[in-house]
Amino acid sequence: MGQTDMVSASKDPAPDIVVEEVEQARWASRAADITAAELSLALYQRNRATLAVSGGRSPKAYFQELTRRNLAWDRITILQVDEREVPEGSEERNLTDQISSFGDLDARWLPLPVSASEDPKALRAFVEDLQEDAGNPPVIDVVHLGLGDDGHTASLVPDDPVLDERHHVIARTQLYNGTHRLTLTEPTLSRAGFVLWLVSGPNKAEPVKKLLAGDPSIPGSLVRAKRQVMVATPDVLR
Numbered sequence: 001m002g003q004t005d006m007v008s009a010s011k012d013p014a015p016d017i018v019v020e021e022v023e024q025a026r027w028a029s030r031a032a033d034i035t036a037a038e039l040s041l042a043l044y045q046r047n048r049a050t051l052a053v054s055g056g057r058s059p060k061a062y063f064q065e066l067t068r069r070n071l072a073w074d075r076i077t078i079l080q081v082d083e084r085e086v087p088e089g090s091e092e093r094n095l096t097d098q099i100s101s102f103g104d105l106d107a108r109w110l111p112l113p114v115s116a117s118e119d120p121k122a123l124r125a126f127v128e129d130l131q132e133d134a135g136n137p138p139v140i141d142v143v144h145l146g147l148g149d150d151g152h153t154a155s156l157v158p159d160d161p162v163l164d165e166r167h168h169v170i171a172r173t174q175l176y177n178g179t180h181r182l183t184l185t186e187p188t189l190s191r192a193g194f195v196l197w198l199v200s201g202p203n204k205a206e207p208v209k210k211l212l213a214g215d216p217s218i219p220g221s222l223v224r225a226k227r228q229v230m231v232a233t234p235d236v237l238r
Helices: 024-045 060-067 094-102 120-134 186-190 202-212
Strands: 017-021 049-053 076-080 082-084 108-110 142-145 170-172 181-184 194-199 228-232
Touching: 017 202, 024 049, 024 060, 024 142, 024 194, 024 228, 049 120, 060 094, 076 094, 076 120, 082 094, 108 120, 120 170, 194 202, 202 228
Parallel strands: 017 228, 049 076, 049 142, 076 108, 142 194, 194 228
Antiparallel strands: 082 181, 170 181
């Protein structure tokens, strides 16, 4: 599902992920500072910058911190890393929390087209809009990722054919925790200029250990972006 003309997945070895251990009180603020610096650099080099954000409850404080940073938001396009196929306005949709955090900014919003399975035109329009700001194939400046207990990131989930998608910008998962999802594919994530991993909580300790070791048994280890930083609370790294 999605636009073709994509490069093949990288065969390079797993990149080193720079780890910053940050106390919970400063965790969201530090992540926002890093993101703002990367977006500022991108805007210095080009007219527009792109930021892809993940869903979930944990990044809400990070989003709120990021909106306070003095950036040229009117030159930034915000898109989603993944989204559940649920009705608009549902609390299950990542976009609901994301819009509540970023909605007052002048940024250009590019939500994932959850209607794409029924409306191929919406899918093509999304990819064309992304290519307009990020090139073809798209190179997203900053991608924010989380890590699930099972090692998934974005909606690259264990044992799903979506892990093998090499030709499309986005893909649709099989049912996962009760819903289908749209997700940026591994090649799209791996081409990103910068990946920020944001993890917190002792339940993430084991998947983080596997991620940092480049363990191929978890989907998170598929991401091969050359520049990756993890901002983690101490309980993650014990």
